Amino acid sequence: MSINPADSQIFGTLYGTDEIRALFSDNAHLQFMLDVEAALARAESKLALVPASVADAIGRAARVENLRLDYIADSTRRVGYPVVALVKELGRIAGDEAARYIHLGATTQDILDTALVLQLRAAFAIVRRDLIALARALADRAAKFRDTPIAGRTHLQHAVPTTFGLKCAVWASPLLNHLERLDQAAPRILVVQLGGAAGTLAALGADGPAVVEAFARELALGVPIQPWHVQRDGFAEAAALLGLICGSLSKFALDITLLMQTEVGEVSEPHEEGRGGSSTMPQKRNPIASEYIIGAARAVHALVPVMLEAMIADHERATGPWQSESLAIPQCVALTAGALAQARSIAEGMTVDTERMRRNLELSGGLIMAEAIATALAARIGRAAAEAAVARACNRSIAEGVPLATTLRSDPELRPHLPDAEIDRLTDPSLYLGSAGVFVDRLVARVAALG
Structure with missing residues (x-):
């Protein structure tokens, strides 16, 4: 077992996805940093601060396969950051003339932060895609079971009838809110960081603001009001947003777990040979996907405070808080992606027992x-x-x-x-469903409008 199960060959498919693991691999992270360095050189060349030929050479050299990873690893152990070695490696590959211009005006945190922003942009696209797929799957279920009565339960007791379609719509509706939150948060989070030694860009003289704007254009990112190296609200917001998504997924998973209880038996996760089985009880079909969703959500919720604490930064370069972000953000993304994958598998393949729903409605004798x-x-x-x-x-x-x-x-x-x-x-439950159908129709229409 690895230190983080999301990276494990054995447990990885339960806690994450191959796509996210690739996005946050060492090679991918180094490539994002190289992309940042190359974009900075291109931006500065357009302002005549770097010769165009040099920017081209840096761009050609900025490929992770060109790097000596053992050298970067050894330097990182000594220095504390990979950027120093990465800049030296990029200079070695691009040539002596180019080496004079690489990293011009930047500092380590500029490269690390902007690379992480690029990773988050890719991660947001994945999360957004999977939220839409899950919302569509649940909307399909909501439409199919729009008028299927089921016991509504409050405090785990029968309350009044509802419909299974409305339950599916209730599971889906916050996903639409999360899509809005992703779109609204993107302009705040997906911005470049370039501040130099202490946020003044003094090394670039009067060209600092123009370089930032050109740098942002090269990376198709936003331009901040000023460098944000000690204002970490963007990354904290990203983690909190992932926490909200996981909260909605865990509500769905908990409901599925309860509906799968032997005494209820109204819905079950998709089954395949051995799925959710027991080492000693061959009859068991445990809600394994739901359990991993809930486990992932609890972990993400535990990591959000780490990101909030990282906002408490001293002066112009924090002594410790921002280093904890690299412990939290990749895990938040990986666990959220894993939870979305598990939720989608449930939504698309769940077994629904409408006859059991009808019998359970009659359990209380009216x-x-x-x-x-x-x-x-x-x-x-x-x-x-x-x-x-x-x-x-x-x-x-x-x-x-x-x-x-x-x-x-x-x-x-x-x-x-x-x-x-x-x-x-x-005393007929099917005649006391209120506006359940109307609410389902609204949700289905909203999901259909996603395109």
């Missing part, structure tokens, strides 16, 4: 319809009297172990107000 009966009675005998009468009838049904309809028919005070036909109608 007690789940108490609100419907009290509401109908309130128009005839007043709300307080209706609620008291229905409560009395419910208590009697529970004590005698008989259906609520039977109790209502034998209650002399209620008989004048509740004919048999109306009792039959008021």
Whole structure:
């Protein structure tokens, strides 16, 4: 087992995805840093601070396969950062003339921060894609089961009927909010960092702001008001957003886990031979995907405070807090991507037992319809009297172990107000679904509008 299971050959598919592991691999991270250095050289060449031929040479050299990784690793152990060795390696490859211009006006944190921004941009695109795919899968389920009654549960007790379609819509709706949050956060987070030694860009003289703008254009990133090397709210927001996404995924996973209980049995995760099995109980089909979603969410939620703490930076270069970001951000991204993959597999392949839903609605002998009966009675005998009468009838049904309809028919005070036909109608869960269908239709339309 590796230190982080998301990187493990054995556990990796449970906690992350190959796509995200590749995005945050050593080679990918070094390539992003090289891309930043090459973009800086191109930007400065357009302002005549670096010869165009030199910028071209730096661009050609800026390939991770050209680097001596053992040299960079050894230097990083001594220096504390890989950028010093990376700049030397880039100079060695690009040639002596180019080496004079590489990293002009920049400092280590500029390269590390902007490279991480590039990684986050790629990660956001992946997360956005997977949120849309999950929302579509759940919307499809919502439409299919739009009018399928299921017991609505509050405090884990039967409350009133709802529909399975609405449950699916409720799982999907926050995903749309998260897509909006990603789009709204991008202009704040996806911006270049270039501040030089202490955020003044003094080494570039009067050209500093122009270099930042040209640098941002080269990388297709935003331009900040000023360097943000000691204002870490952007990265903290990214982690918090991932935490929100995981919170919504874990609500979905918890509901699936509860619906899979033997005593409930209304929904189950997709099954394949051996999936969710036990080493000693061959009958088991555990909610394994849901369990890993919840586990990932708890880990991301534990890492968000690390990112909030990293905002407490001293003066013009923090002594420690920002170094903790590299511990938290890749894990937040990997675990969120893994949770999304697990959630999508559930949404697309879940087994839905509508017959079990119907039988479970009948478990309480009609007690789940108490609100419907009290509401109908309130128009005839007043709300307080209706609620008291229905409560009395419910208590009697529970004590005698008989259906609520039977109790209502034998209650002399209620008989004048509740004919048999109306009792039959008021105790039918399929006739007390409120606006569930309307809410489902709204969600399905919103998801369809995603394109």
